[in-house]
Amino acid sequence: MNTDIENLFKDTVLGHPIGLFILFFTEMWERFSFYGMRILLILFLTAPLVSDNPGWDWPREHALALIGTYASLLYLTPIIGGWIADKWTGYRIAVVIGCIIMTLGHAAMALETTWSFYLGLALLVLGTGFFKPNITSIISEMYKTRESKKDGAYTIFYMGVNAGAFFGMMLCGYLAENYGWAYGFGLAGIFMLLGMLQFLLAHKIFGKIGAAPSKKIDVVFHDGEDITDPEVINEEVEVASKLNPFTTFDKVLIALSSIGGLLYLFNDPLEKIGGKSLAPFTVSLPFEWGVISGSNVIVISALVLFLILLIMRISRYIPIVRDRLVAVSIFALFTVFFFAFFEQSLGSMTLFASDYTNRDLVGNTATIFKIVDGLLTTIPLIIITYVIFLIFKKTFKTIGASNIMLAIAFLGLWILVVYRIYDKSFSEELKVDATWFGILNSFFIITLAPIFSKWWESKYNPSAAMKYAIGLVLLGVGFAVLAYGASDIPSGAQTASVSMIFLILAYLFHTMGELCLSPLGLSYLSKLVPARMIGFMFGVWYLAIAVGQKLANTMGGMIDKISAEYSLGTFFLIFAVVPIAVGFISMVLNPVLKKLMHGVR
CATH class of the missing domain: 1.20.1250.20 (MFS general substrate transporter like domains)
Structure with missing residues (x-):
């Protein structure tokens, strides 16, 4: 190798x-x-x-x-x-x-x-x-x-x-x-x-x-130094297989929680769209609190079973490892909250761009937008094309067919980009595509990532909990901007003409929040989790994001109900208050989480 x-x-x-x-x-x-x-x-x-x-x-x-x-x-x-x-x-x-x-x-x-x-x-x-x-x-x-x-x-x-x-x-x-x-x-x-x-x-x-x-064990080198030894390998394999193995009960909990979670994921759209249910029953709550649907009973049960599994596995480790895994689990919970709100970008925020944002530009405003949009599109493409040229110089003899496929793809990309610019160039009036706002997240990441990277490398690098807190607060501020922009939209309105600056600012704050939190999650996971449990905890992390994704669109689906009963501004205000509150909880928990991490930064 x-x-x-x-x-x-x-x-x-x-x-x-x-x-x-x-x-x-x-x-x-x-x-x-x-x-x-x-x-x-x-x-x-x-x-x-x-x-x-x-x-x-x-x-x-x-x-x-x-x-x-x-x-x-x-x-x-x-x-x-x-x-x-x-x-x-x-x-x-x-x-x-x-x-x-x-x-x-x-x-x-x-x-x-x-x-x-x-x-x-x-x-x-x-x-x-x-x-x-x-x-x-x-x-x-x-x-x-x-x-x-x-x-x-x-x-x-x-x-x-x-x-x-x-x-x-x-x-x-x-x-x-x-x-x-x-x-x-x-x-x-x-x-x-x-x-x-x-x-x-x-x-x-x-x-x-x-x-x-x-099936062989590869010898691993780190920066040129061979650090493996047969006795060490055998000892590690033995420890990994004997320390905290998955018991039969663990596997049963994994199976039941997985089946329950998947059943809910498929049943939710089936029930709303098709009027059918994979869990056609209800359970009455005590004290006349009403009833709960079979689908919700199943997903709550699946969540409880998974938490039991997680607690049981974590409790079997030595104190330092156990504390670090508790910290990872808390960060995973914050991750659920973050993605439940951040992923409105491809749901309710895209609807806001399509139906409630004034996307018509005229005169000088249209001209400025065309120039900025053209530069945003062509400059990255020129840079990437230069990199392709460097690759072709070194590899055309060895992987020429691959180079040709890459060239065809980029030729097609250039044609589409130039045609799009040309198509929008000859009219004084311009209607910005609703999907255009989605590119702002990628643009802001590319431009702001080096600044945040420098911040993390400086002496002002905040702790993990503070990064999560800052990320959640910035996310909430972005929604607060949208709530202010939508504050004049009357209840139940299906269309409006809010200035696009509010949506642009929201994407800016959301992206800064993402840079504080999203790229760092897996980094902390790799530092805090022992090698023998890394696979399981990566699964937990992906599960946290998956839960956040489902929650995002479930809450986003309430846009019509909340905006009709209250207002669209109230809808986005809810999305502002909750992540800011969770961000402050992360700040409060900072000393506790530092202690649980036992020196890992």
Whole structure:
């Protein structure tokens, strides 16, 4: 394995091996297709049947119930996909399988029929399960002998994530809103296919990195120093297998809580959209508190069983490990709250952009927007194209076919970007696409990430709990801006013309909150959790995000009810108050969490 890693580092671009950029572009196209399609969902499902661009005319609550289940499953299937790759396929084959399944999913959605739409969503969930955990695992394996360069590698890779999201939401949204939903869904599939071919045709550059797992124990090197010893390996294997194994009762709790959670995820949209239930019963509450549906009984029971499992497993460890795992669990709870509110960006905030924001620009304002929009689009594309040129110079002889696929993809991207700029250039009036606001998160991440990175490296680097607190408070401030902007909208209004500056500021505050919290969660997890429990706790972390995703769209689905009974400003005010309150709780718990972390920063 070491030979393949050393070979990768012989040819570098910007100080990193070519293989990293192969993964960069594969991830970029996958995120292009993922975010490009996802931002269309709420608009397509709620668009009127009788319009220039007809959709399915669903109530917002129904659409967000389906999107919530879809988004939640996207964070659950990677747990299974990573396990399959570890045990059987290896990371590279799993990535290809994921790409193929997702390409078929996008193709199915482009047909716009009921059966193909649901089939497409199912395929995207399965494909993401294979793709998401395993492409990052390849990077981890590539840098086994270069631990000091791993942070830089993940930073570059993270730029690929945001570049893909940026262009995907911009171009898929542009085609879908201006030419038809099928064009947006179809474009996502085309770039997913090109990304897969680019990766597949470059496979030989990786050697055995990411190949099917071997039954042998690999010798591990850290920055050139061999730190393994047969006796140490045997001792670690023995400890890992004997200390705190999963008991039969643990496995029963995992099975029951998983079945209960999945039943709720599928039943929620089925009950709201189809009027049918997988749990057709109710339970009466005491003291005339009313009744609770069978679906809610099941999900509460599943949550209780999972908490019992978590408490039992944590309690078996020695005090220091136990304390750190308690800290991780508290951070996971804060993560649920964060994503439950942050993920309004692709739900209620997209609806706000579409129906309540004044997106019509004229005169000088339209001209300024066109210039800024053109620069935002072309400058990143020029930089990435330059990187491609550097890659081609070094690799065309070895992976020429892969380079050609990459060139075709970027030629197509340039054509679409130039055409979009051209299409919007010749009119004094301009209507900004509702999906355009979705790109702001990626843009702000790319521009602000270096500033936050410097902050974390300085002497003013706050503790973990304070970072969570700052992130949650900033998230709440973003919603407070929206609440103020929507304060004049009367109760029950279906449309309005609020200035777009409120939405732009909300995305700015939300992105700053995300930079305080989201990228750091897995870092703290890896520092606090013992190696023998890392897989289980990664599963807990993904579960926390999945729960947050479902909660986000369940709460977002209340937009019509709350805005009709009170106002849209009240709806967003609720979303401002709760994360700010949770942020202050995190501040209060800071001394306790520091103590529980036992010196880990």
